[in-house]
Amino acid sequence: AGMILDVGTRVGLILLKLLWQNEKYYAIGMDHSGAMIERARETAQAWELGERAFFQVGDARKMRLKTAYFDIVISDSTLHVFDDPLSVLREINRVLKPKGGLLLRDLRRPSRFQMEKKIDQYSALYGGAMKPHIATSMRAAFTREEFESLVTASGLERVRVSEPDEYHLLVERTGESDPNSWIKAR
Secondary structure (H helix, E strand, O other): OEEEEEEOOOOOHHHHHHHHHOOOEEEEEEEOOHHHHHHHHHHHHHOOOOOOEEEEEOOOOOOOOOOOOEEEEEEEOOHHHOOOHHHHHHHHHHHEEEEEEEEEEEEEOOOOOOHHHHHHHHHHHHOHHHHHHHHHHHHHOEOHHHHHHHHHHHOOOOOEEEOOOOOEEEEEEOOOOOOOOHHHHO
16 A cells, blocks of 8 residues: 555556556656646546546656655656656655665667667567657667666665566565555555
């Protein structure tokens, strides 16, 4: 139970699926795109989750959110988009409770010798129309070493960086039960 923050929520589907599966969660989804946020709000209402899902336009590098407020922070394939991903990770560290759970996934940049092959393979999973977007994202993504350096510099503690598949990097931290959770104090 608790509060979830989705950084770079886009249309909010991951966040809404979490809320759909557990009625004890409340959540905020943040994205820089107003159009995406409007779509997320519409979907939340259609799924009857509007009372527990709040979506806002915002800058993840300077979040207007309380320190140590969120029980869980998630982000899926958005860190590589920012010109200063370290500031985003520092903000995530600031708003996440010290015992909070963390799940950040982003694309892994292949070597220059593997780049075109990996773009073709990953694009095949999502369709040809996505290939230009995937190519841009994959070229902007991080190597594991770059990702680990960013995570270390951010101050995030007790995290594990892994490669769950050939295309992604993952930062995770298991959350601990927090007796002062917002949901229980309410």
